[in-house]
Amino acid sequence: MGDVLTIEAIKAGDLDSEARTAWQAFRNARPELASPYFDLRYVLAASQVAPRAGVAVIRRADELVGFLPFQRRGGLIQPIAAPLTDYHGLVAKPGVEIDLSAVVSALGARRFRFAGLVGGCGQVQGEGRAAMIADLSDGFEGWLQQRRAAGHGDFLRDKRRRLRQLEAKYGKVTFTLEKRAAEVLDLVLNVKRGQMLRTGQHDIFSVRWTQALLRRLTNSTEAGFGLKFAVLRAGDKIVAAEVGLRSGDSYHLWFPIYDPDYAKYSPGALMTMASLEALAEAGVKRVDFGPEGESYKRFFADPMGRVLEGEVRGEPGPLRALTYAAMEAAPPVLRRATRRLDRRLDRITACEPELPGRVGAIMKNVALIGCRHRGLTVGAGLGLAALGVALAAK
Missing domain, CATH: 3.40.630 (Aminopeptidase)
Incomplete structure (x- = not known):
């Protein structure tokens, strides 16, 4: 017992x-x-x-x-x-x-x-995927030594060169890491929403509660907790920005953006390096880049944990148990396709708690997929929408 x-x-x-x-x-x-x-x-x-x-x-x-x-x-x-x-x-x-x-x-x-x-x-x-963590326990200089020892010295030198080029053409480069920068949050949200629209992803900020959470975290007055806003400027122009979340000596890089007109200068990487230096000075020991996947993360962080x-x-009923068994017996290509669809539906379901909202979001996403994949037939699109609605209702 x-x-x-x-x-x-x-x-x-x-x-x-x-x-x-x-x-x-x-x-x-x-x-x-x-x-x-x-x-x-x-x-x-x-x-x-x-x-x-x-x-x-x-x-x-x-x-x-x-x-x-x-x-x-x-x-x-x-x-x-x-x-x-x-x-x-x-x-x-x-x-x-x-x-x-x-x-x-x-x-x-x-x-x-x-x-x-x-x-x-x-x-x-x-x-499983590795969690990519930058170790700042020995400060920023200690982190630089780690990256050089890991074979990324050329990367660091390249970023210093790009910083000089950016300043030479656009003026002094400045960096800030601050709290309660509502205008920066608005900028990041607008850019992220545009990216999701262009790439056919569900706009997770189209519902009120997701934005409300970020604004609530922005307004937190708790010591050592809440959102921080990293901003890199060249002259008076914001060329990169990021929303991050702090808890004590841990920090999670959350929503980065950069201006593609400045891509040749690697503004995102310059902002990340400046963030790590500022966070180390503020007492942060661990900066999380999220799970592995994007290749740039290995220049800044190491795999730590999975x-x-x-x-x-839960305990399935007889009919659901048969459904699960059929899915597990399906060919690998079908299982992979189902996982991809599940990821898309997870985002929609998370944002939209009611079935009518989910159905509308699924239909909108199918339309976006159709625009991006011109070969998608009407029948295939309707079939995909019907499957999505069925899965979303589970």
Whole structure:
């Protein structure tokens, strides 16, 4: 009986002092939970704006052993504030293994889908990627020595050369790292929305709550927590900017932009190097670039730990069990296509809590795909839309 889990879903704001103290103790004891997304202050902010957000409070016997922040979308649960929350998972007591499928079932959900699962999830299978971390524990000069030792000296010299060229043509290059720069947030959001439109991705900032979360984090008055805004200017022109999230001595690079007219000068890389120097001076020890994938990350960061993309299922009924078995028996090419569609639908479902909103977003995305892929027939487009609507309703 001592192994039986008791799981209660509550609002994050209803966590009592005992639970909040335990959350902080669990996080402090587990280095893999250093990301700002595991800071209770982030979860509290997200819970105030993300639709149908909650926290699963997990006990074994009478002992509090863990938490899972989540948001509910019908029979699906997702990380709280998905798709904005890059890292997610259990905040659990060290040494305690918690069966996530039992948590999913106890929450009355069919599936828990995730893209960056970390922390206390050794039993979960999924597609793994390395988390790319810049180590600033020895300061900025220590980081420079690390990069040279890793064979990136030519990269650093090239960026110094480009900085001189940028200044020579456009005037003095300046950098700031500040809080509460609402105009910078507006600029980043406008550029990101344009990028998503051009690339056929769902506009995650087309709904009010995603923008509301960023503005709430912007206005945070908590010491050592909240959004920071990196801005690189050449003369009076903003050539690169980035929104980042800080929690104590950990920092996550979140939404970068740069002006493509200045691409030959690598403004994004120049801004990142300036950010690392400023963050080191501010006492940050760890800067997270997110999961591996983009090749530029290896110039700045090293792989430290892994995150998983996939899903955990609750106890399925007979019909759903047959559906899962058929999907797993499908040819690899079909499984890969389904995963790609799932990623697209995850973004839509996260942003749109109601089925009518999801259907409208899916139809809009199919239209965008049709514009980008002129060979897509009407029948194929309608079939893709019907499949998307069916999957979104699961």
